Amino acid sequence: MYLDNERRPTLTPQLAVRVAIIGGIALVAFAVVFFRLWYLQVLSGDKYVAEAQNNQLREIKVQAPRGDIVDREGRVLVRNRVGEALKLTPDKLSDDIGERRELYRRLGRLLGQRPRAIERRVNEQFNELQYSQATVKQDVSRDIVMYIEERREDFRGVEIEPVFLREYPHKEVGAHLFGYVGEVSQDELDDPGYANVSMGDRVGKAGVELEYDQFLRGMSGATRVQVDALGNLTDYLKRRRPKQGRQLRLSLDLDVQRAGQEALMGGTGKGAFAVMNIANGEVLALGSQPSFDPNLFAKIVRESDYKRLTADETGAPLTNRAVAGGYPTGSTFKLVTAVAALESGLITPDTPLNDPGELTVGDQIFKNAGEVAHGVLSLRQALTVSSDVFFYQLGRDMNREGMPLQHWARKLGIGRETGIDLPEEGPGFVPGPKWRDREFAKFERCKKRTNPTPAEIAMGKCGWQDRPWSVGDNVNLSVGQGDLAANPLQMAVAYAAMANGGKILRPRLGQRIENSAGQAQQQLEAPTARELKVSEEHRQAILDGLRGAASAPGGTSTPVFETFPVEIAGKTGTAEKGGGRADQSWYVALAPWPDPQYVVAVTDEAGGFGADTAAPMARRILAELFNVDEQQLVDGGGPSD
């Protein structure tokens, strides 16, 4: 046996070949490994360095306070308050699910929340953003903080941290404008405009908080930490301080705003107003009643509160009637009718028309309010005394090819959005034959198909348009009655266009962006939406008519304004709403005469005659605007004319 072993020559040619093969395999394998290493380390090294960096770095966010919102004088409208938020820190929580549930139960009892709901919300937040805390409640009371601090061992992982909450010191004043903030939604996160916002951040949800969110938002701070593979914190690397959002200065005048809302509260409590600079579209006041306390929205709003604020029974306080309301405007619409009649060549400023007190169109008789007859008058007088019959005739005669009344209404901005920097705006509506005939055709088809009973028709089963467009509809529109839906801001824009030479303004609340010290950083310009071509002569005639209405004998609002020290032009409106409801009261004023700077539009949903309710409200607003001491006027023994 040994002989085989010993005798055999150790290195036969065959073995040499085989050893060479093994050596060859080793050589090829080493070559492959070397090339692979060269590729990984020398050619792709930078990419892997980045990957390694990425592996170990985490950012822990620190919420930035939002910028303040101030009025034109710098008075604070919206600011931040530091509240105490109850948060859970993931790595300090017990790993045992039972112990964590027990903690949620204790928290639930303390906060009056369901433990299950707490658990779900917390887990959602942990899943979204690891290593970051989850918020259980935004603003907890001092008592709860004390309770938890005294029983730390029962609340392991629970931390009380200061958070910034929005505060509205003036409560109901201007509430509709500011809107509110809330936690960013998934849809918003997908939007490139929210690029530097992350889950859990609070962003503007309505009003200027939403419109100017990118400025107000600020930059979250971050602590960059190094973590190991298990997510344990190993080092603090860099701390970026949170940067407060920038301050937003509104063109709003807090005093005027308050005066307007108080004036409305003195009426039926439901209405809206707008005060605008006619030269540049700056909004000085824009109010809606009833209002609400936006501090409710600083925290997570309660379901019951939200229901109450949107219910019809309470007058839906959340609705901003000044931009989203849709009302017939009564005689304040006559300005539109006048522009349309003049510019379409139907009349000149001096064309005499007879007002015998009523006008028969087809089988309908349209009467003046109060059954008066004004006799023969031209446009100026017709506006001054608010002759309905004069404008009925214009409405009747403009019910023709091209529908000039509807055309000019839209040109003046009725039935379309003004473009104000508020997201809640509605366009309103100008009725016309196309719309009505289409709806009527639908009504007819529905009637034929379903054969409804008269009761069902009265319920609106087939829609409400049970007849085609008729000339009577245009007659109604000419004096702002019927299906017209407009809001005070739209009327303000239309009136301003008469006084500023035809510029249709884009109303603007935001004036400029400032740093927190109030120094301007960026002026917010409001470009004019479009220019109207209305001849100087026509405009002047209309303005004269409006001036007469507020000052001439027989002018509809002369009694309200003859004692007022600032001269104004203005138009009353009384819109019939049918169904036994009280008339809607309107007033639109341009002041001071003869070179108006401001337009004031007021409406009270159930105020009756314009001169009775809306005009005095406008007077109160104008008094604040021009610093007129009404009290002294009254004490001084009344007017001196």
Added chain:
Amino acid sequence: MATAVKDFRDAGPRVLRLDPLLLLATLGLVAVSVYTVRRSTLGDIPGDPNYYMYRQLAYVGVGLALMFLLSRFDYSRLREWKLGVYGFLIGSILLVYMLGFSARGSRRAIEFPFFNFQASELGKLLLVVALAGFAVDRARRLGDRETTSRIVLLALIPAMLVIGQPDLGSGLVYLAIVLAVLFVAGTKWTHFAALGGLGAVAIAVVLLAAPAAGVEVLKPYQVDRLTAFLNPSTNPDDEGYQVNQSLTAIGSGGKTGRGEDSTQTELNFLPEHHTDFIFSVVGEEFGFVGAALVLSLFALLIWRALRILTMSKNFYGALVAGGITAMLMFQVFVNVGMTIGIMPITGIPLPLMSYGGSSVLTTLLAIGLLQSIHAQARETAVAKGL
């Protein structure tokens, strides 16, 4: 002749009969190993940054001592003990089954007070020694199919046993060893072709047919590991995670390494950084330069092993050297290939580098045997007056 031998013995220390380059490669690799084990485990045991280093140092010290002892021993004696060696191999693996404790769901080691004896590691060397002995016994009938199939069967028994532990990596090393022993012994090419065909059929059965029939030969995670390297980014959470982290570690090392900033290692992103993935640590800390140096040392090791194969004074020595060469080569390429994403994850340690007593001792013993073959060859050559 006798005087010549005597003269030689008197002429100088026996150490000179060791292959100096093989010794250099060995010492170089264990030195890098101790340093790298220390660097990669600084934070693993709080308060004891040198825990793994000291243990590795102890294994290396004991291993080197055993290596020197073994190099003075005439390896040819082992041939007579082949049955005992083979019996010990099978017995120790079975003992692991009986006594072994559960380490991460698999039984691979017998627990001693200071040391977990991993039978499958030492088994690699035992298998080389035993198979070489069996092959020499049938040296005249090496062309027979029976010889080839007997030897393959002798290797398949322990291979299947360790794969069942489950230690797929060691099982594959056993198969590499038997192929190398047969190859060096001069088995016909046709036999290798037949073995290749059988192997292909076996793989097809294990990976495709058996799971389809509901028989689980390999555990699902083993199959995942074997296939994960093909596309690591498809399952970054599981098997692909290790490969991705290893690639990131090695890649980020760049040309000269990240040194103290080796975050992949220090922050534990790299799994098994002191054992299976120690090459990735070298790649991250010392970059291409360091990785190339380590590979060069392995190349030197393999070159010297092959040279010793050709020098061997007898057929048995050649077969032992061939088996050891294959054992080292296979482990180096599969382990390094795994860390750079071109080989599957099989749990094979990097010889002399990976932390672990069983692997370090086994490898140093194997090198001791190589040195013994070298020393015997030199002695014979001197005795023959060459």
